[in-house]
Amino acid sequence: xxxxxxxxxxxxxxxxxxxxPADIATxxxxxxxxxxxxxxxxxxxxxxxxxxMYDRYQSYAMRARLxxxxxxxxxxxxxxxxxxxxxxFPQNIGMGATRDPALVTREEEVTRDEVLGTGVPWTFxxxxxxPRDKRWGRTYEGFGExxxxxxxxTAAAVRGFQGPALGRSSVMATAKHFVADxxxxxxxxxxxxRIDEGDARITEAELDGVHLAPFQTAxxxxxxxxxxxxxxxxxxxxxxxxxxxxxxLKGRLGFGGLVVSDWGGIDQISPNYxxxxxTAIEAGIDMVMxxxxxxxxxxTVRRExxxxxxxxxxxxxxxxxxxxxxxxxxxFAHPYADRAYTAQxxxxxxxxxxxxxxxxxxxxLKNQGVLPLSRTxxxxxxxxxxxxxxxxxxxxxxxxxxxxxxxxxxxGTTIWQGLRAAAGPSVQMQDIGTDLSRPFTGDVGIxxxxxxxYAEGSGDTATMALAPGDAxxxxxxxxxxxxxVVILVSGRPLIVGRQLAESSxxxxxxxxxxxxxxxxxxxxxxxxxxxxxxxxxPAAVGQEPLDSGDGQTPLFPFGYGISPY
Ligand code: BGC
Ligand code: BGC
Numbered sequence: 001x002x003x004x005x006x007x008x009x010x011x012x013x014x015x016x017x018x019x020x021p022a023d024i025a026t027x028x029x030x031x032x033x034x035x036x037x038x039x040x041x042x043x044x045x046x047x048x049x050x051x052x053m054y055d056r057y058q059s060y061a062m063r064a065r066l067x068x069x070x071x072x073x074x075x076x077x078x079x080x081x082x083x084x085x086x087x088x089f090p091q092n093i094g095m096g097a098t099r100d101p102a103l104v105t106r107e108e109e110v111t112r113d114e115v116l117g118t119g120v121p122w123t124f125x126x127x128x129x130x131p132r133d134k135r136w137g138r139t140y141e142g143f144g145e146x147x148x149x150x151x152x153x154t155a156a157a158v159r160g161f162q163g164p165a166l167g168r169s170s171v172m173a174t175a176k177h178f179v180a181d182x183x184x185x186x187x188x189x190x191x192x193x194r195i196d197e198g199d200a201r202i203t204e205a206e207l208d209g210v211h212l213a214p215f216q217t218a219x220x221x222x223x224x225x226x227x228x229x230x231x232x233x234x235x236x237x238x239x240x241x242x243x244x245x246x247x248x249l250k251g252r253l254g255f256g257g258l259v260v261s262d263w264g265g266i267d268q269i270s271p272n273y274x275x276x277x278x279t280a281i282e283a284g285i286d287m288v289m290x291x292x293x294x295x296x297x298x299x300t301v302r303r304e305x306x307x308x309x310x311x312x313x314x315x316x317x318x319x320x321x322x323x324x325x326x327x328x329x330x331x332f333a334h335p336y337a338d339r340a341y342t343a344q345x346x347x348x349x350x351x352x353x354x355x356x357x358x359x360x361x362x363x364x365l366k367n368q369g370v371l372p373l374s375r376t377x378x379x380x381x382x383x384x385x386x387x388x389x390x391x392x393x394x395x396x397x398x399x400x401x402x403x404x405x406x407x408x409x410x411x412g413t414t415i416w417q418g419l420r421a422a423a424g425p426s427v428q429m430q431d432i433g434t435d436l437s438r439p440f441t442g443d444v445g446i447x448x449x450x451x452x453x454y455a456e457g458s459g460d461t462a463t464m465a466l467a468p469g470d471a472x473x474x475x476x477x478x479x480x481x482x483x484x485v486v487i488l489v490s491g492r493p494l495i496v497g498r499q500l501a502e503s504s505x506x507x508x509x510x511x512x513x514x515x516x517x518x519x520x521x522x523x524x525x526x527x528x529x530x531x532x533x534x535x536x537x538p539a540a541v542g543q544e545p546l547d548s549g550d551g552q553t554p555l556f557p558f559g560y561g562i563s564p565y
Contacts, residue, residue: 003312004028005066006319007301010281012073012260012289014038021057025064027298030322031071031287032057033124034082035263036402036455043401044084044410047117047345051337054119058335069335071326073260076123076171077141078513079107079354080114081399085346085411087114087354087514088395091491092127092153094361094510096143096534097561101156103357108160110350112171117345119337121329122172124227126157128214129182131492133545134535136195137459140396140491140511142182144534145547146558147210151217158221166224168330175218177229177262179244180211184231186544190268193457197230197268207233216253224257224325228285230265240269240276245284258321259284264291278304286318346411351515358509358518363531364562366506370483372525373444375424382442382481384432385449385473387489389416394489396511397455404453412514415448415487422520434469436476445481446523447474447503450489464495464541471499478502487519493537497555508533528564533557 001009008028015032023029039045040053054072061070080086089095089107098104108126115123127141130150143153154175161173183206184198191197200207215226226249229238238244239261249255261280266288269276277300280288290297304310326332344350364371373381387393391412392405400409413421420429432440449470466474478484483504488494491511500506508531509519521527536546537556548558 001066001319003302003305006315007298009068009319009322010287010301010315011294011298012287013294014291015057017290017292017294021060024057024060024070027294028064029070029294030068031073033073033289036075036398037082037400039082046084047086047114047342050083050118050120051339051342055336062335069326069331071122071322071331072120073122073124074115074120075125075398076111076115077125077127077398079111080118080345081395083114083118083345084400087346087350088399088410088412089354089513090357090361091140091396091511092143093140093491093534094512095357096149096153097363097510097531098357098360099532100360101152103360104153104156105160106353107357108157110353112161113341114345114350115171116169116338117341121170121331122174122225123161124174124176125161126154126173126175127177128154128175128218129177130211130214131182131535132210132547133186133195134492134538135186135461135464135541135544136182137454137457138181138196145536146534147213149534150214154214154217155221158218158223162222162224165222166325166328168334170329172224172325172329174225174227174260175215175223176227177231178215178226178238178249179229180207180233181229181231183207183211189457189460190230191457194460194462196457196460199232199235201234212248215249219253219255224328225260226255226257227260227262228265230262230268237269239265239285240279240283242283250284256321258286258325260287261285261289263289265289274300274304277301278310281310281314281318286321354513355515355518355521358512358515359521359527361510361512361531362519362522362529363508363533364505364529365508365556365560366500366503367562368504370444370485370504371523373523375422375524376426378426379443380428380430381423381444381446382430382432382440382477383416383419383446383448384434384477385447385470386434387415387450388448389414389431389433391514392453393450394512394516395514396453396491397459399453403455403458410514413516415516415519418517418520419446419523421517422524434473436472440480442481443483445477445484446487447477447484448487448489449473451491459491464493464538464544466494466496466499474499474502485523493535495538495541497539529561530563532559532561
């Protein structure tokens with residue numbers, strides 16, 4: 001391979017940043033990605049539209065001298081959530097609540113097939129982060145605050161995506177974000193965030209014991225890729241840290257797969273472009289994920305290598321790791337989408353797995369005799385709250401768009417639709433939404449409230465507060481009904497002491513995804529509550545960071561959950 005061909009392999013371009021698809025061959029581009037919301041024509045797009053896009057890009061790669069197939073990556077972090085009609089699973093925090101690694105494996109097998117249905121062989125998942133401070137906007141991307149829990153789910157997820165070994169029917173998994181993205185100190189966030197992309201001010205013993213251990217698990221499970229974290233460790237950006245990437249990950253942990261930088265991550269290393277490119281590659285990054293100017297990146301690497309500043313041996317190591325992944329995935333023999341998978345995207349069988357995941361993820365925090373609800377009694381149930389009938393809200397971020405959305409952004413069933421369908425004909429059901437102006441009464445009230453979708457640092461919060469409108473809905477519903485149930489739809493615990501006192505039952509539903517019927521399955525007693533808190537639940541925001549074993553007294557401890565009824 002020529003130097004240019006090698007450098008191209010190390011270059012990952014957001015597909016919608018390509019100035020022309022012909023640049024794939026001209027610049028020997030090795031990889032593309034869809035960032036959050038990066039569908040074939042903007043956000044969304046069906047699986048077959050994605051597969052057409054994928055095949056088209058591959059056909060450009062086949063015009064280059066060596067015909068090296070592209071590696072294409074997506075954020076299939078809770079199902080293949082950017083694809084219209086794909087099944088959207090609970091976010092990882094809910095999967096952590098299930099305490100069911102076998103179910104996580106099933107989830108990722110389904111997701112694998114729904115990713116392969118778009119042609120794509122690589123996901124930027126699982127996030128093996130250990131969120132210690134739940135003010136962090138990425139708390140929901142983690143399986144929980146406990147390293148052992150994260151480890152068990154990590155191994156399960158990698159197995160689901162990849163199978164026993166990388167092959168033609170695998171989707172290559174990525175353990176992210178390396179390392180201690182969930183261990184940053186509040187107030188140190190970068191790019192204007194409070195805690196996201198911040199500095200993990202922790203000892204090496206804590207780094208190893210809490211945050212590195214899941215990567216060790218991922219490596220042992222054969223994970224194909226590791227993504228570097230935007231965050232720093234004691235003041236040094238992980239993207240610039242040869243000790244962490246080369247000595248620890250590739251050396252001590254023996255990771256033989258490819259290390260990819262995060263989106264624009266190298267840009268945070270230094271104001272000087274040449275320095276950041278050189279520093280990142282020397283630190284051990286094999287593939288650089290670029291949001292913008294790939295021509296500049298390629299030209300810079302070439303100059304740095306030619307000037308002897310980046311050793312060619314480092315380039316050869318990077319390219320070897322990338323090509324090994326492409327061979328292992330069978331891309332040389334089969335560069336194009338296997339359409340047999342495409343028709344399965346969003347299938348009833350896949351939705352059933354997600355519905356089971358919803359059921360198992362629910363954590364019952366309080367129940368004064370109201371649950372389970374009867375499907376056959378003659379009574380009246382009033383449902384309300386802005387999260388009751390909002391598919392976008394119940395999916396959260398990384399769903400069709402990066403930040404997530406509101407309403408029917410894809411196919412699925414809302415919590416309200418699930419409840420209404422499950423109730424028998426003798427049950428009068430009413431959804432009042434958020435309209436508290438008209439009088440209403442009911443035997444049972446169900447207030448479904450929670451967070452508005454967000455992703456990454458824009459989800460950082462100083463207060464963990466329930467929105468004032470949500471508090472008003474809970475109060476109104478609970479005071480106009482004989483008994484009321486609060487269902488909290490959120491990516492993390494919120495400060496809900498008052499709502500717990502006002503309600504007769506309280507359910508943490510996390511961000512359940514597209515299969516809202518799973519909530520009704522449990523509320524109506526078809527299935528028991530079995531979920532357990534994957535995080536400690538604070539009584540006040542001032543307790544954060546709050547973690548099991550730190551000597552503080554949470555409102556509900558890690559592992560709490562009333563079960564069975
Ligand atoms: C996120 C990663 C993600 C990447 C590509 C970044 O902003 O931190 O988790 O994989 O974007 O969308
Ligand atoms: C992309 C995300 C990416 C983010 C990074 C967004 O425009 O859609 O995938 O994570 O930028 O800041």
